[in-house]
Amino acid sequence: MKSGFCVLWGRPNVGKSTLLNALLGRKHVIVSPRPQTTRHRITGVLHGDEFQVVFLDTPGIHEPQHKLGEALVRNARGALEDVECVVFVADATDEPHDDDQRAAGLLKNVRVPVLLALNKVDAAAKLAEHRPQFEALRTFDGTFEISAVRGDGVEALKQAIISRLPKGDPYFPPDMLGDRSPEFHISELIREQALLQLREEVPHAIAVGVERMEPRPKGLLFIESLIFVERESQKQIVIGKNGSRIKEIGQKARAEIESLMGRSIYLELRVKVREKWRESDMWIRRMGYEEG
Ligand SMILES: Nc1nc2c(ncn2[C@@H]2O[C@H](COP(=O)(O)OP(=O)(O)O)[C@@H](O)[C@H]2O)c(=O)[nH]1
Ligand SMILES: [Mg+2]
Numbered sequence: 001m002k003s004g005f006c007v008l009w010g011r012p013n014v015g016k017s018t019l020l021n022a023l024l025g026r027k028h029v030i031v032s033p034r035p036q037t038t039r040h041r042i043t044g045v046l047h048g049d050e051f052q053v054v055f056l057d058t059p060g061i062h063e064p065q066h067k068l069g070e071a072l073v074r075n076a077r078g079a080l081e082d083v084e085c086v087v088f089v090a091d092a093t094d095e096p097h098d099d100d101q102r103a104a105g106l107l108k109n110v111r112v113p114v115l116l117a118l119n120k121v122d123a124a125a126k127l128a129e130h131r132p133q134f135e136a137l138r139t140f141d142g143t144f145e146i147s148a149v150r151g152d153g154v155e156a157l158k159q160a161i162i163s164r165l166p167k168g169d170p171y172f173p174p175d176m177l178g179d180r181s182p183e184f185h186i187s188e189l190i191r192e193q194a195l196l197q198l199r200e201e202v203p204h205a206i207a208v209g210v211e212r213m214e215p216r217p218k219g220l221l222f223i224e225s226l227i228f229v230e231r232e233s234q235k236q237i238v239i240g241k242n243g244s245r246i247k248e249i250g251q252k253a254r255a256e257i258e259s260l261m262g263r264s265i266y267l268e269l270r271v272k273v274r275e276k277w278r279e280s281d282m283w284i285r286r287m288g289y290e291e292g
Helices: 016-024 067-080 098-105 127-135 154-164 182-197 232-239 241-261 281-286
Strands: 002-009 042-047 051-057 085-091 114-119 143-145 207-215 221-229 265-273
Touching: 002 016, 002 067, 016 042, 016 051, 016 085, 016 114, 016 154, 051 154, 067 281, 085 098, 085 154, 114 127, 114 154, 127 143, 143 154, 182 207, 182 221, 182 241, 221 232, 221 241, 232 241, 232 265, 241 265
Parallel strands: 002 051, 002 085, 085 114, 114 143, 221 265
Antiparallel strands: 042 051, 207 221
């Protein structure tokens, strides 16, 4: 039996969360075209007959613009402790950014194997040109060209990760898929719809909390959730004309939550203003974004 922890590392928006879902073969974490979609360190467990990989998805490494950003980078850095393998995920459609350098720099003292996953090869016209540029960022224990959305190359990467893990007993029981509560995944699915359906800066100002979950007759699950924004104007945008936007967010999120929970959901969404919460240590903590 082989077992160990493997962290997915890199700057925002390169496809770390998409890759985690591809490696696990199920939707475990949310994905959007926006940078900093992932705000926590999230564990996803891959069970096999002869292995167990505990993957850690992380917020992307970037230069923080506010206190929330600082907390996100701390959350990511905390994931480097006690791992057996690192997958450095890069976006092969472009040359390395400053944040790729930054992400590579933070791996300076890492002594475990670091694999390079060149992602988005389905859209990378200049792959041959970009590959050596990424390989020059540091010493890697292998380069893998992958498409996390299509699944190309993911199996080979998975086998390479498993081969690098030490012999050992599984860390988690076979029915444990992750380390987060249903409430966490539910609020993430709501935030995902907000990220997908809103424009400009509004999505980044959003946080979601599940306030209440109650079983109702006929197997229905009642969920009450709050969407927090930073300004009254953002609240109006989230609600939309005659409540059309929040209705749309709610309908799409409900479908996702129903497939996660395998039962019918009644979702009640409300929007609240928490002024400049991204600059407030107290609110960052209260909303669960401070994990060190
Ligand atoms: N074309 C293409 N897009 C991808 C691929 N993997 C991820 N993406 C897209 O890149 C964006 C960011 O993905 P996400 O997984 O949230 O990135 P993260 O911030 O690194 O976790 C999303 O719009 C994804 O659909 C891929 O293999 N090919
Ligand atoms: Mg992510």
